Amino acid sequence: MVGGGQGGYIGWVHRLAARLDDCYEFVAGALSSDEKRALESGRALLLDPSRIYTDYRDMAAAEAQRPDGIDAVAIVTPNHLHAPVAKAFLEAGIHVICDKPLALSLAEAIEMRDLAQRQDKLLAVTYTYSGYPMTRHAKELAAAGELGDVRFIAVEYVQDWLTEPVELQGNRQAEWRTDPTRTGAGGCLGDIGTHAYHLASFVTGMLPDKLSADVVSMVPGRRVDDHVQATLFYESGARGNLIASQIAAGEGNALRLRVYGTKGSIAFDQEHPDFLWHTPLNGNTVRLTKGRAHSPAADHAARFPAGHPEGFFEAFAQLYRDAALQIAAKLENSPIPAASAWLTDVNDGVEGMRFVEAALRSHAGSGSKVTIR
Amino acid sequence: MVGGGQGGYIGWVHRLAARLDDCYEFVAGALSSDEKRALESGRALLLDPSRIYTDYRDMAAAEAQRPDGIDAVAIVTPNHLHAPVAKAFLEAGIHVICDKPLALSLAEAIEMRDLAQRQDKLLAVTYTYSGYPMTRHAKELAAAGELGDVRFIAVEYVQDWLTEPVELQGNRQAEWRTDPTRTGAGGCLGDIGTHAYHLASFVTGMLPDKLSADVVSMVPGRRVDDHVQATLFYESGARGNLIASQIAAGEGNALRLRVYGTKGSIAFDQEHPDFLWHTPLNGNTVRLTKGRAHSPAADHAARFPAGHPEGFFEAFAQLYRDAALQIAAKLENSPIPAASAWLTDVNDGVEGMRFVEAALRSHAGSGSKVTIR
Amino acid sequence: MVGGGQGGYIGWVHRLAARLDDCYEFVAGALSSDEKRALESGRALLLDPSRIYTDYRDMAAAEAQRPDGIDAVAIVTPNHLHAPVAKAFLEAGIHVICDKPLALSLAEAIEMRDLAQRQDKLLAVTYTYSGYPMTRHAKELAAAGELGDVRFIAVEYVQDWLTEPVELQGNRQAEWRTDPTRTGAGGCLGDIGTHAYHLASFVTGMLPDKLSADVVSMVPGRRVDDHVQATLFYESGARGNLIASQIAAGEGNALRLRVYGTKGSIAFDQEHPDFLWHTPLNGNTVRLTKGRAHSPAADHAARFPAGHPEGFFEAFAQLYRDAALQIAAKLENSPIPAASAWLTDVNDGVEGMRFVEAALRSHAGSGSKVTIR
Amino acid sequence: MVGGGQGGYIGWVHRLAARLDDCYEFVAGALSSDEKRALESGRALLLDPSRIYTDYRDMAAAEAQRPDGIDAVAIVTPNHLHAPVAKAFLEAGIHVICDKPLALSLAEAIEMRDLAQRQDKLLAVTYTYSGYPMTRHAKELAAAGELGDVRFIAVEYVQDWLTEPVELQGNRQAEWRTDPTRTGAGGCLGDIGTHAYHLASFVTGMLPDKLSADVVSMVPGRRVDDHVQATLFYESGARGNLIASQIAAGEGNALRLRVYGTKGSIAFDQEHPDFLWHTPLNGNTVRLTKGRAHSPAADHAARFPAGHPEGFFEAFAQLYRDAALQIAAKLENSPIPAASAWLTDVNDGVEGMRFVEAALRSHAGSGSKVTIR
Known part of the structure; x- marks a missing residue:
């Protein structure tokens, strides 16, 4: 995860949503652009110290190298960082799940799309609803x-x-x-x-x-x-x-x-x-x-069956579940499961x-x- | 009433709405531009034969003359007749309650407004809601x-x-x-x-x-x-x-x-x-x-008190009731009652x-x- | 109408409901057990003075005699008078529309039912809903x-x-x-x-x-x-x-x-x-x-068509309309119209x-x- | 967890609910009374093989011995096993979170209550709503x-x-x-x-x-x-x-x-x-x-703030969160936090x-x- 350090809100939503359906393990993070906050946040979330990063570029590089490196990164920074962070991870060959809006400009968004296509990586955007x-x-x-x-x-x-x-x-x-x-x-x-x-x-x-x-x-x-x-x-x-x-x-x-x-x-x-x-x-x-x-x-x-209300949180988790299905398919070179196609x-x-x-x-x-x- | 002959719908609504609160008696009508239908409709509604008209101009003239002539006319014709009918009755010194839209054009509407002001007659428009x-x-x-x-x-x-x-x-x-x-x-x-x-x-x-x-x-x-x-x-x-x-x-x-x-x-x-x-x-x-x-x-x-649903019909009747309050005030040269001011x-x-x-x-x-x- | 004099509420509802669908004319009343109030209420409602009664028994007798006597009476008194009033009118051969509950006791209610059957008169009870x-x-x-x-x-x-x-x-x-x-x-x-x-x-x-x-x-x-x-x-x-x-x-x-x-x-x-x-x-x-x-x-x-709300008042009127259909059928010795059967x-x-x-x-x-x- | 093996439903709800607010780690289970199913279910949920049990009594005994033994057990079996399982764990000094209804009889329930009191252990019952x-x-x-x-x-x-x-x-x-x-x-x-x-x-x-x-x-x-x-x-x-x-x-x-x-x-x-x-x-x-x-x-x-729907799942998780707050307080011999008092x-x-x-x-x-x- 990039962004989502202490004091924020949406990072917490993403982490819980990712975990709801048991498809992700949270193992690494560059949780803040503020070094101290990044470190404290990572420790508070019990990350392995070697995988707490203070710069997202370092994280992309390091995780790409590790044999147990992350399969996907969640980007939950303010909007202006979506594009640079996504690029760093896509270029490192890591799938990306990005909060919306995707970018600051259409040009930037198109660039991101083209990069994701060239790298053949998923770049999911969390349109929750x-x-x-x-x-x-x-x-x-x-x-x-x-x-x-x-x-x-x-x-x-x-x-x-x-x-x-x-x-x-x-x-x-x-x-x-x-x-x-x-x-x-x-x-x-x-x-x-x-x-x-x-x-x-x-x-x-x-x-x-x-x-x-x-x-x-x-x-x-x-x-x-x-x-x-x-x-x-x-x-x-x-x-x-x-x-x-x-x-x-x-x-x-x-x-x-x-x-x-x-x-x-x-x-x-x-x-x-x-x-x-x-x-x-x-x-x-x-x-x-x-x-x-x-x-x-x-x-x-x-x-759940009828009469058991589900909400915002479950909708969010659904996107993470579908992304997991697609990433797993890509990792295994199998076709994307139909059920996840609406991600x-x-x-x-x-x-x-x-x-x-x-x-x-x-x-x-x-x-x-x-x-x- | 002008318009509202057999086969129509809105004339019936106006008649019932006018009667709901006991403020009007329905006594005369030019109920259709079709002579035969005008006569049959008038008879079916038990109007005095001398007050069943086949032309609204005749009706305006005749009712203005009668000592028991109508105080107000309801216009429920198709839109293109609103203006000519309203003019005929306003000129004859009779108050008008007109279905909406008021006229075919803004110019026509302004003319009607100016005439109503000159004649000091009510020209109510039934914005039901x-x-x-x-x-x-x-x-x-x-x-x-x-x-x-x-x-x-x-x-x-x-x-x-x-x-x-x-x-x-x-x-x-x-x-x-x-x-x-x-x-x-x-x-x-x-x-x-x-x-x-x-x-x-x-x-x-x-x-x-x-x-x-x-x-x-x-x-x-x-x-x-x-x-x-x-x-x-x-x-x-x-x-x-x-x-x-x-x-x-x-x-x-x-x-x-x-x-x-x-x-x-x-x-x-x-x-x-x-x-x-x-x-x-x-x-x-x-x-x-x-x-x-x-x-x-x-x-x-x-x-009615809370829990006793009221509907479209009562809203319509309300306009007629307020018009009656205003007309009565004008007939008696007394100020318009505050309660009716939102007509x-x-x-x-x-x-x-x-x-x-x-x-x-x-x-x-x-x-x-x-x-x- | 028996009951429904000035200061009451339900009498007014019955009168308006009866009139809504143009099936009744209100021509006679014993509107209160209080003589003065009965007279004043009758005058206020513009009844013919000869048909303003101060006792419901007189009204039943007199209306039964008149060639233009009432076809039906509405009973809107407090509950304890429902039975005696209904009996008086049924015995006089007049149809009855009675507010509910019908009577003070089951025995009384059964008596009323038997009487109505013997007299072959309608005894409608206004279960509004x-x-x-x-x-x-x-x-x-x-x-x-x-x-x-x-x-x-x-x-x-x-x-x-x-x-x-x-x-x-x-x-x-x-x-x-x-x-x-x-x-x-x-x-x-x-x-x-x-x-x-x-x-x-x-x-x-x-x-x-x-x-x-x-x-x-x-x-x-x-x-x-x-x-x-x-x-x-x-x-x-x-x-x-x-x-x-x-x-x-x-x-x-x-x-x-x-x-x-x-x-x-x-x-x-x-x-x-x-x-x-x-x-x-x-x-x-x-x-x-x-x-x-x-x-x-x-x-x-x-x-009205869909989207035009109807309410309590129209439901009430429906009972009066159905009663009118049944009374008309009885007066003409024709079968009761199917549409009105749910009265x-x-x-x-x-x-x-x-x-x-x-x-x-x-x-x-x-x-x-x-x-x- | 006792109960909640493959093919069931409520065990899954409990596991996810427990995890939602990050208060529990799922580490041991006697997930079925059927030995084979218990083993398979435990493996599917990635439990440490030494902590997959085929009998809840063994689990209570073993976990009570382990230095890293469980703090609390969730009971999600059919109703008739609630009492025996709860007793086994309470007697072993382990807190219990039990699905409802608590027991098969009032006598059994009272026995459970008295035992929990004697042992000074939490016996939460998941009245979800x-x-x-x-x-x-x-x-x-x-x-x-x-x-x-x-x-x-x-x-x-x-x-x-x-x-x-x-x-x-x-x-x-x-x-x-x-x-x-x-x-x-x-x-x-x-x-x-x-x-x-x-x-x-x-x-x-x-x-x-x-x-x-x-x-x-x-x-x-x-x-x-x-x-x-x-x-x-x-x-x-x-x-x-x-x-x-x-x-x-x-x-x-x-x-x-x-x-x-x-x-x-x-x-x-x-x-x-x-x-x-x-x-x-x-x-x-x-x-x-x-x-x-x-x-x-x-x-x-x-x-979440207003307008972000929460549902059944979050309500369930709330009970687990409150139980965690109370268990933590008991473990630390501190007073129960007021916020959790409505568990x-x-x-x-x-x-x-x-x-x-x-x-x-x-x-x-x-x-x-x-x-x-």
């Missing part, structure tokens, strides 16, 4: 034509934690996430807008070719955007409506997706992830429930950066329609 | 500052009844509502987009000054738009996101409003109208319930037309930002 | 075998309006409803327990043959019960669980029914009456929605009294199992 | 007097997995859970009835002194009960209504609790565990949400057995009221 049984079931329904031709996609990711200028009040998360040098050009756009954009394309299998966007900062003094609205234009004529907001007072972590087609619609709400609502045209709404709505994809991603990877990361850059371009042009890809 | 106790309570909360400064308004009105080309399959409602000569330039835009736009402004007391809109027709061969997305720009810097769609497979009559401010947010869903959800910033969500959440405006609009009228109708025209203008300019007012 | 489209649809599903053999029925009717001793604090409703001489032996039991008991039998078509019950008063000084729990035993071996409580702090008017069979289950909640939840065994839950879930019974009882009548009222008496008998025997019928 | 942040918050609200005096408790635990005679169709879970020799006298009663009973007493801090119960088997040929209804009588005069059913077609794992007091009420539904609904008398309902409704108990049991233990297990035996006694007496304690 694609790990739920019910988002995977939604994808399966859409792919099976249950919705007909998609006409309208409404997706939103709304939170309230930046309603007030907490970055000026000692909130460390807020500090780096509103600092353009560490978070990238898009604040809310990159942080959660990319999740919304990804979930819409994950479920429908559709990517828009144009968009128009309004990307604003509502809180005086904030250095990055905290509220985004975009209209997405698909080649088929379908439309998307995307909202990402971190100033939506009263909202927790509300990623909500609806897809309307010629034959029916589905609705998903991340805060109630065991359920997916499906309404066939002219029919009654069905509440598809984890453990009752069966499909290979949903069953693969569920751990989100560097291609999703690239599309996310495309979205961020297009949205900023549109906003700079006063919300004009711009080409995404 | 402002008649619910909980939308009125929402308005009261916003006005009392409970939400702080409004930053983001999300409003949508989604239905599925035009998902298929039912106007070609004998659906009479669909026929006239998708015929630009009878419904006006905006199809879905005028039919339900105006409701969404109105509810947002009703609750917040805010009107945007700019918008950018995408106004499309998804069903091949349809002559009016059936899907609309718009970004609303308020002078304060606040943003609105408006969706109106009649091809949202699986949706019934889903008018949903959320308002996010610096201090909290509210959410309302017309399909569950006894409830209003309020979340103070950093607090827990409160489900405000009709009969438990008291305010003068909510109490005035409720008929929607010609000014709301004018704003609705402003929205329709601005949205069409923006769409014609490829979604560019245009000035509304 | 059987008038909803979705409770009728539930009945249809059960009758069609969609639930298989019923094994477990859970029904509850919980309110909070008697959580405190409001009968001592000037609440008139509470005064008579907690006065055993006016309300009957069962307080909460008769007032809402009978509704719960009725809804369960209405939907399933099943009546239990035994029960054991706990019937208590939680509020110090209260003269009637305010909390009831009962286990119902059906001949088939099925079980029921019935709760009626008026001290359930925080509840409005929550009548909730669930029926579990060998093939599936349904759930209904009166506070969300447009919806019925149906889960087939091993399947996913379907939210059946008024206007989308079609059956003759549901369609007959709905006025609740004196037989339901008799069963309600059977339940009340059995519950009190069981409680007197320390909750022992007693025979109901 | 008391591990949720929101059930703990509910307990805190009740204890703080927010509900006033409790008058009515409605608790139910309904499932559908035994709607059909699956024990005859090869379902191994169903086989042992419907076999009275392995599951104990109460089937559904012990399996889930005890959970319902426990949650009610956990949250309110109240235990009833009498009950009357109906305990039946609905599925022909089934050897244990699958449906239970009970009325609970509290010394204060309060009443409880308890339902436990495994033939409730369409239900997953629905443990639902409501508590009504003189000042307000709360409602909790295990299938939506991040939420707790609280209604103050005469107020509006508040949806208390994990991460927004703060109390020491809720905060201690939550891992459910042998006393809860004893009360559960008391309930089972009282319910069976009442049922044998035709549902008569019996004394519980």
